[in-house]
Amino acid sequence: MITFNYLEMKRTLIIVLLLVTGVSKGADMKVGIASRPITPPLPFWMSGYAVRNAPSTEVLHDIWAKAMVIEKNEKNRVVIVTTDLLGLSPEISEGIAQRVEKKHGVDRSQLLLNSSHTHCGPAVWPSLSMIFDFSPEDQRKAVNYNLKLIEDIVDIIDSAFAKLTPMQLWSGHGSTDFAMNRRQPTDHGIINGINPKGPVDHDVPVLIAKTPDGKIRAILFGYACHNTTLGGNSINISGDYAGFAQIELQKAYPEATALFFIGCAGDQNPQPRGTVDLAMQHGKSLTDAVQKVLLSNNLKPIYPPIRTAYQKVSLGFQSFNIDSCRSDILSSDIFKQRRAKLMLEAYNKNWDISEYTYPLQVVRFNRDLTILAMGDEVVVDYSLKMKKKYRNENLFVAGYCNQVMCYIPSKRVLEEGGYEAETSMIYYGLPGPFKNEIEDRITIAVSKLMKEVGVKTSKNNK
Incomplete structure (x- = not known):
């Protein structure tokens, strides 16, 4: 004799409906x-x-x-x-x-x-x-x-x-x-x-x-x-x-x-x-x-x-040192020469090299x-x-x-110096290094974008 179990059938139907709903979604x-x-x-x-x-x-x-x-x-x-x-x-x-x-x-x-x-x-x-x-x-x-x-x-x-x-x-x-x-x-x-x-x-x-x-x-x-x-x-x-x-x-x-x-x-x-x-x-x-x-x-x-969000952030370079460029253009290091030539050209043509768009x-x-x-x-x-x-x-x-x-160093890396903070700028042809505020500016911008896509800030998100 087959016993009709209404509750078991109801439970099975609910599970099936949930699975179907999840897949279709x-x-x-x-x-x-x-x-x-x-x-x-x-x-x-x-x-x-x-x-x-x-x-x-x-x-x-x-x-x-x-x-x-x-x-x-x-x-x-x-x-x-x-x-x-x-x-x-x-x-x-x-x-x-x-x-x-x-x-x-x-x-x-x-x-x-x-x-x-x-x-x-x-x-x-x-x-x-x-x-x-x-x-x-x-x-x-x-x-x-x-x-x-x-x-x-x-x-x-x-x-x-x-x-x-x-x-x-x-x-x-x-x-x-x-x-x-x-x-x-x-x-x-x-x-x-x-x-x-x-x-x-x-x-x-x-x-x-x-x-x-x-x-x-x-x-x-x-x-x-x-x-x-x-x-x-x-x-x-x-x-x-x-x-x-x-x-x-x-x-x-x-x-x-x-x-x-x-x-x-x-x-x-x-x-x-x-x-x-x-x-x-x-x-x-x-x-x-x-x-x-x-x-x-x-x-x-x-x-x-x-949801998507996009922003370009201005990141400032530390003060341009024209004396260093004059020295580097006479250097035996060909890469320093090339970067110095580019920077001096920018300086003399009044190109803005104070910021980087990120x-x-x-x-x-x-x-x-x-x-x-x-x-x-x-x-x-x-x-x-x-x-x-x-x-x-x-x-x-x-x-x-x-x-x-270029490289994007953190505040810690900037303070320590080295390739990612300083030397790499030579090969990328940028004035560098960045200002110490770089990490804070990026963090603030990310927070803004997260808010745009619906990420709610909380006391735990610090």
Whole structure:
């Protein structure tokens, strides 16, 4: 005899309805993914290391630009682009933004551009322009590559929009530990070395897109570590450890596109480093961390609405010292000479070199996930500070977003000095260093953007 259990049936129906409601709510968003190789025509000068004295003539593996469009509707969407490049210039980023706004109505706050900061990619002029002495032909190639890069990225965004299909987003966090702080204290100040006791951020944030039947189509993942396993003696084009990680993930998930974004890696280096085998090893470590997240039961669903905010902040440089420039232009250091020449030209032509324009961006999905996108080479202090300040948020912190034209030191790093605070300004062709107020100005701007996307400040968020 079959017993009719009304309460049990009611309970089952409620569970089914909740599951169906949850899936439909998440799948109500659409996702489109597209990618394209952006390997330069060889021979081509590489960026990242001043010691190189010849262009690249070989490719270890192709480098890529990848786009993921996530959309509920025109007011609730974001376009995330990742590139296997040292970084983008404002000219390139704004060129892309203007075209995408015209074609798709994408607001500037809805376009997030990240570069993996590989030092085995092409020169993206004028970033780190002081390390180059281009011939007219080299300059022509560099300019043409920039123009082609804008076209390619706009094209993959077009393709991603054309491929929009219902999907569910999920996020999680893993960990791997090959990043080490490189600001080594010595009797003569801070040098680029190893500092096992220095601050690090070993978080591996992951965002995936699944079809309604559960197939993974996109894996966005990040890590706060300089993409510099390979040194200046390497002249083969590659995405370094981040490139290998993306390759491995796409082998494991053939129907998915893997997109890497770098975190606040300004003062973080991979250890050990120096060979292709080590780049592959670190890529495998990162892949393993991501796969553990994907196979875990801890993934959380991500829902709309999607709120975005974007702001450019003025960061002041310390007082310009014309006497130092006059001295540097007579220096035996060719990089100091080039920077001094540029600064003296700016001084004599009354160009304003007192401030730097810095982009900040926040993307928030409901109350489920918040992405803080910071421009340039941000030191890890910012990531740790923001995660503490906004501890109630599921927070991804990305550096190297929208432009890479200098380092962004914290107040602590500025006070200590060293490469990230001072010397790097030579190679980037900026007056530097920044004023000590830089961290406070950035923190205030981030607070404003967080408020715009609905993050409520509380006594705990300090």
